[in-house]
Amino acid sequence: MKKINKMNVKFACSFILAIGTLHSVSTLADTTYEDHLADEANGADWLSYSGGYKSHRFSPLSQINTANVDQLKVMWAYQMQPTGISGAGLQETTPVVSDGIMYLTESPSSVTALDARSGNLLWHWSPDISNEVLNIGFPRINRGVALLDNNVYVATLDARLFALDARTGAVRWETQVADNSLGFSLTLAPLALDGKIIVGVSGAEAGVRAFLDAYDASSGQRLWRTFTVPEPGEPGSETWQGDDWETGGGSTWLTGSYDPELDLLYWTTGNPAPDWNGDLRPGDNLYTCSVIAFDPETGEMRWHFQYTPHDTHDWDANQIPVLVDGEFEGQQRKLLALANRNAFYYLLDRATGEFLLAEEYSYQTWAEGIDENGRPIVIPNTEPTREGVLVWPSLQGATNWFSPSYNPQTEQFFVANRRMGAIYFKADAEYQPGQPFLGGGEQALDGDQATGAILALDVMSGEQQWEFELLTPPWSGVMATSGGLVFGSSNEGQFFALDAATGDPLWNFNTGAHIRTNPMGFSIDDNQRVAIIGGQTLFVLGLE
Amino acid sequence: MPFRFILRPLRRSIVALPPALFTALICYSLPVLAQEAEAGEQLFQTHCARCHGILGEGGEGPSLKRPQLNHAPDDDALYSVITEGIPGTGMPGSWMLSPADGRQLVSYVRNLGQLPDEPMPGDPSAGEIVYNNAGNCASCHILNGIGEGIGPQLNGVGARRNSEYLRRSVTSPEVEQPKIVDRFRGTLNAFLTVRIVSERGTYEGMRINEDAFTVQMRDLAGDIYSFEKADLLSFEKAFGHSYMPGYGAVLTETQINDVVSYLMTLRD
Numbered sequence: 001m002k003k004i005n006k007m008n009v010k011f012a013c014s015f016i017l018a019i020g021t022l023h024s025v026s027t028l029a030d031t032t033y034e035d036h037l038a039d040e041a042n043g044a045d046w047l048s049y050s051g052g053y054k055s056h057r058f059s060p061l062s063q064i065n066t067a068n069v070d071q072l073k074v075m076w077a078y079q080m081q082p083t084g085i086s087g088a089g090l091q092e093t094t095p096v097v098s099d100g101i102m103y104l105t106e107s108p109s110s111v112t113a114l115d116a117r118s119g120n121l122l123w124h125w126s127p128d129i130s131n132e133v134l135n136i137g138f139p140r141i142n143r144g145v146a147l148l149d150n151n152v153y154v155a156t157l158d159a160r161l162f163a164l165d166a167r168t169g170a171v172r173w174e175t176q177v178a179d180n181s182l183g184f185s186l187t188l189a190p191l192a193l194d195g196k197i198i199v200g201v202s203g204a205e206a207g208v209r210a211f212l213d214a215y216d217a218s219s220g221q222r223l224w225r226t227f228t229v230p231e232p233g234e235p236g237s238e239t240w241q242g243d244d245w246e247t248g249g250g251s252t253w254l255t256g257s258y259d260p261e262l263d264l265l266y267w268t269t270g271n272p273a274p275d276w277n278g279d280l281r282p283g284d285n286l287y288t289c290s291v292i293a294f295d296p297e298t299g300e301m302r303w304h305f306q307y308t309p310h311d312t313h314d315w316d317a318n319q320i321p322v323l324v325d326g327e328f329e330g331q332q333r334k335l336l337a338l339a340n341r342n343a344f345y346y347l348l349d350r351a352t353g354e355f356l357l358a359e360e361y362s363y364q365t366w367a368e369g370i371d372e373n374g375r376p377i378v379i380p381n382t383e384p385t386r387e388g389v390l391v392w393p394s395l396q397g398a399t400n401w402f403s404p405s406y407n408p409q410t411e412q413f414f415v416a417n418r419r420m421g422a423i424y425f426k427a428d429a430e431y432q433p434g435q436p437f438l439g440g441g442e443q444a445l446d447g448d449q450a451t452g453a454i455l456a457l458d459v460m461s462g463e464q465q466w467e468f469e470l471l472t473p474p475w476s477g478v479m480a481t482s483g484g485l486v487f488g489s490s491n492e493g494q495f496f497a498l499d500a501a502t503g504d505p506l507w508n509f510n511t512g513a514h515i516r517t518n519p520m521g522f523s524i525d526d527n528q529r530v531a532i533i534g535g536q537t538l539f540v541l542g543l544e
Numbered sequence: 545m546p547f548r549f550i551l552r553p554l555r556r557s558i559v560a561l562p563p564a565l566f567t568a569l570i571c572y573s574l575p576v577l578a579q580e581a582e583a584g585e586q587l588f589q590t591h592c593a594r595c596h597g598i599l600g601e602g603g604e605g606p607s608l609k610r611p612q613l614n615h616a617p618d619d620d621a622l623y624s625v626i627t628e629g630i631p632g633t634g635m636p637g638s639w640m641l642s643p644a645d646g647r648q649l650v651s652y653v654r655n656l657g658q659l660p661d662e663p664m665p666g667d668p669s670a671g672e673i674v675y676n677n678a679g680n681c682a683s684c685h686i687l688n689g690i691g692e693g694i695g696p697q698l699n700g701v702g703a704r705r706n707s708e709y710l711r712r713s714v715t716s717p718e719v720e721q722p723k724i725v726d727r728f729r730g731t732l733n734a735f736l737t738v739r740i741v742s743e744r745g746t747y748e749g750m751r752i753n754e755d756a757f758t759v760q761m762r763d764l765a766g767d768i769y770s771f772e773k774a775d776l777l778s779f780e781k782a783f784g785h786s787y788m789p790g791y792g793a794v795l796t797e798t799q800i801n802d803v804v805s806y807l808m809t810l811r812d
Contacts, residue, residue: 087628136642420730427590436642441590446730447723448783470756472729491728492755505774508757514728 031098031147031166033194037260043482044523046097049144049189050403051520053258054323057405057479059521063528064543065483069497069507072541075529076119080106080536085131088140090516091533094189094403097522098147102531103166104538105142105189108133109156111164117524119540123169133158136183136436137205143255143401144189146197148217155186155199161215163197173220177201181434183208189255193265193296196223200252200267204288204316207247207273207437212292214299224299228252228269228287236286236304244281247431249273250288254318254401259334262351264302265294266323266336270316274429275395276384277312277439284309289317291338293353303353305374307340312383313366313424314395314442315341322406322413323350328460337459339404339415341397344370345462359462361455362398362417366391384424384440394422394450395442396473403477403518405486406459412500413459414486418473420450447472454478454488456503466503477518479530487530489515495532495539511539584652587645591638600656602706604634604720611657614703614812622650629725633704636725662707664805666798671806674799681803684788687810694750694764695735695788696722702810710807714800717788737782742775750787 031047039045040052043061051057064072080091088107095104102116110126133140135157146153151163151172158180163172177199178184183206191198197215204210214223229248230236240248249272256267269292272278272285289308292301307317317340324335328347336350343364347357355374367376382391396418404415422442429439444450452470457463468488476489485506486498493515496508511534521530529542589598595605602608615630616622627646629637641649675681682691687698701710713720722734736751738761749763759779760770764787773779791800 132643137640425590435644436640438640441640443594444730447726447732448730448736448781450730468756471754475728490756491726494755494757496756505757510755516728 030149031192032149033192035098036148036192043521043528045099046095046520046522047147048096048191049094049146049255050257050320051479053260055255055257055320055403056322056408057320057403057477057518057520058407059479059481059528059530061521061523061528062482062484063523064481064485064530066485066499066506068543069483069485071543072497072507072509072530073543074509075540075542077540078112078114078119078121078538080538081110081112081124081126083108083110083126083129085129085133085140089536090139090141091536092141092187092401092516093144093533094518094520095531095538096145096147096520100524101166102522103145103147103152105144105154107142108140109142109154109158111145111152111154111169113152113166113169116522116529116540125164125169125171127156127158127160127162129156129158133185134180134183134206134434135185136203136434138185138187138202138253142187146190146192148192148197151217153190153192153197153217155188155190157185157187159184159186159201161186161190161197161199161220163217163220175215175220175222177213178203178208182206183434188253191255191258191265192217193258196296198256198265198267198296200254200256202251202253204249204251204270204273205275205436205438206434207249207431208251209246209248210251210269212252212267212294212299214296226294226299226301228290228292230286239284239286241282244283247273247437248281248285248288250285251316251318253316254320257321257323257336258296259323259350262334263296264350265296266321266350267292267294268317268319268321268338270318271311271314274437274439275312275314276424276441277426277429278310278383279426280429280439282310285311289315291317291321291336291348293350305346305348305353305355307338307344307346307374308342309375313342313391315397317341318401319399320403322404324406324408324459326411326460328356337406337413339399339413339457341393341400342366342376343393343398344376345413345415345457346374347460347462357462359457361415361457361462361464362393363419364392364398365421384426386426388423388425388443390421390423390445392421393418394420394444394446395424396420396444400475402475402516403479405478405480407480407500409482410500411459412465412480413457413462414478414480414488414500415455415457416474416476416478416488417453417455417467418450419452420473421445452490454486454498454503456486456500468498468503468505475514475516479519479521481521481530487519487532489517489519489532489534491515493534495519495534495541509539509541511535511537513537584648584650584655587641587649588652591641592649595634597706600653600659601662603709604723606704607662607706608653608656609659609661610703613653613657614700616653619650619654622653623647626650626653629727631727632724634723634725634731637727662808664808665707665711666801666803666805668802668805668809671799671802671804674795674803675806678795678799679791679803693766698807698810700810700812702808703812705807707804707808710804711800713788714795714803715792716790718784718786718790721786733783735786737785737787739778739780739782740769740771741777741779742771743777751781
């Protein structure tokens with residue numbers, strides 16, 4: 001007995017010692033709202049989808065830089081776990097990292113927590129999702145989680161929102177956001193604000209009337225819901241006729257941005273429904289293909305800007321709204337930059353929504369330009385027809401959901417660019433609940449007839465500084481770093497680093513499978529890491 | 545054949561019903577089938593006809609007027625061919641199809657399978673002799689394990705392509721070039737002629753693969769080369785060029801009909 005006791009004491013002592021010296025190994029700090037406010041400057045963590053409320057997807061770390069990036073090596077890899085749900089093989093998640101723990105989603109809606117040092121599994125959670133789940137117009141994917149306090153939040157393909165205990169993956173609460181049998185689905189990473197979780201919905205290809213929701217982070221109670229298509233009598237309803245608004249689309253399927261000083265939440269919206277037959281919904285179709293500034297307390301709209309009025313090419317404006325502070329035409333301003341699927345780059349004043357500038361960043365054949373109010377000057381006969389009409393860009397756009405990146409130190413905006421045309425067709429469409437409501441389609445000029453590129457734009461003018469050409473139109477985003485680098489990837493499977501000043505390729509690594517995610521970065525024990533998913537495998541790379 | 549497919553969703557919703565009612569529902573499903581095939585025709589013309597022909601007679605894709613499809617032995621397999629495509633071939637999947645659309649297309653394609661297939665323009669056994677002698681096709685194609693692999697393997701080519709396509713392949717090979725639909729990269733030419741100049745010399749052949757940084761090619765001797773694009777002096781792609789000679793001038797019309805007929809018999 002005595003002997004055992006003695007051993008126990010000894011064991012306890014060394015255990016306390018371990019906690020004292022290696023605190024970063026064993027503590028799990030809560031991810032507070034204050035942590036989110038400081039995330040942009042904090043290179044160690046990556047707390048939200050776009051790496052901070054301003055959505056810069058920028059890593060302020062410079063240990064990996066233009067001089068040594070060619071020595072990058074894989075530190076660990078993690079292979080995703082099949083769920084048995086068919087068609088769920090694409091991975092579009094951005095992992096987040098908080099205090100040494102990485103949280104990522106696996107398609108269609110599972111969550112995995114890993115030790116960010118070793119890649120070892122801490123927990124894995126998978127919701128019960130039926131193989132018959134509807135995902136009309138998009139693959140069975142998920143883009144990531146939100147972190148707040150002790151919880152991890154995940155939105156699911158069958159339109160539920162879950163809060164999981166960050167330490168164990170146990171369910172704290174769950175709520176049904178919308179009805180999947182009508183075509184509603186959630187694939188985006190939620191956004192955590194102060195005590196609130198914001199989620200949007202997919203479903204315009206099924207003719208849903210979309211909305212943005214806020215939920216109480218601790219109880220799961222819905223705090224507000226704002227529809228992105230107004231009902232008769234509401235502002236904007238004059239841009240619809242008859243009951244077209246009931247099936248009007250305007251999905252909110254990509255994570256937005258937040259300005260804590262202005263206390264405005266920015267969220268983008270997708271196409272009107274049906275996609276390609278505009279005759280069935282005359283008018284501008286507000287607030288589709290727009291960016292909207294919301295009051296996060298009430299969900300009221302403060303302003304909106306519509307990029308593509310009466311869209312007939314499926315050019316969702318669901319790209320990342322990047323919040324930029326700087327001098328525009330001699331004046332210090334708070335700006336919102338967005339490289340739109342419609343091939344134009346836009347700058348808005350994010351306090352007022354005032355249109356400041358639009359610049360064509362990719363070849364397009366549908367607009368002569370953008371007028372002084374921000375409205376496109378549409379070239380006649382570029383709408384889809386029964387016989388088909390060839391237009392650039394294709395319905396997947398000049399870019400798409402994958403993220404751009406902004407380096408505030410050099411005022412450069414980086415975007416992965418798709419250069420592809422398509423023959424657009426118009427067809428009849430009749431709304432039936434839970435069925436595709438498309439009104440046409442496209443035949444893309446893809447493969448050898450298309451290319452892609454990574455572009456560097458001057459954020460204030462939208463002018464191109466350089467381009468790095470890719471073989472085929474990419475499906476993956478970019479991340480710039482303080483080390484003078486831009487990380488990007490290709491369909492062919494390379495993860496690569498470009499010199500941010502020139503666009504010259506400095507390093508590349510073949511992951512062995514297509515890449516459809518955004519890069520992200522963090523550090524562990526003061527060692528910088530970058531992460532990317534190729535196929536079903538997550539790679540975490542570093543120098544040491 | 546389509547019965548099984550229709551039955552499945554029905555059975556799911558009526559598991560608890562007595563057998564008599566079950567039979568009644570099967571009978572009821574017959575007119576539904578006819579409707580499905582009709583709606584399937586519309587869908588087929590929108591999504592499939594550009595490759596499989598307006599009447600399913602084939603083109604870039606095979607004729608579907610065949611009772612047995614290699615990739616689709618049963619309706620479940622046919623459904624997944626239609627919705628997910630056939631990886632590594634020119635057959636794409638389509639996200640624009642709902643499950644109901646997919647089922648309608650299954651019915652429609654099975655109906656096509658009941659139609660008489662294309663007649664052969666000539667004599668296949670005479671064609672086999674042309675293939676091995678006058679045509680010397682085996683100098684560039686592997687068939688049943690025999691020949692050189694400069695062009696594509698021809699096993700099963702009669703199931704993949706219709707007679708018109710095969711004729712064009714023989715007479716104007718530069719027009720019909722096999723493509724690979726990569727789910728992520730799109731439609732890529734599988735035998736693209738490339739010309740590469742590096743400091744070590746000039747290389748001509750067919751592209752095997754390519755990415756933003758490198759390119760791999762095979763020359764007519766069968767040697768495989770890999771290049772870093774950054775090291776190249778020039779890199780040209782000759783779309784519309786084929787290493788296969790046009791046989792219009794070499795073979796008689798009868799020989800062409802015969803060799804096309806022979807190719808049509810190569811079904812697995």
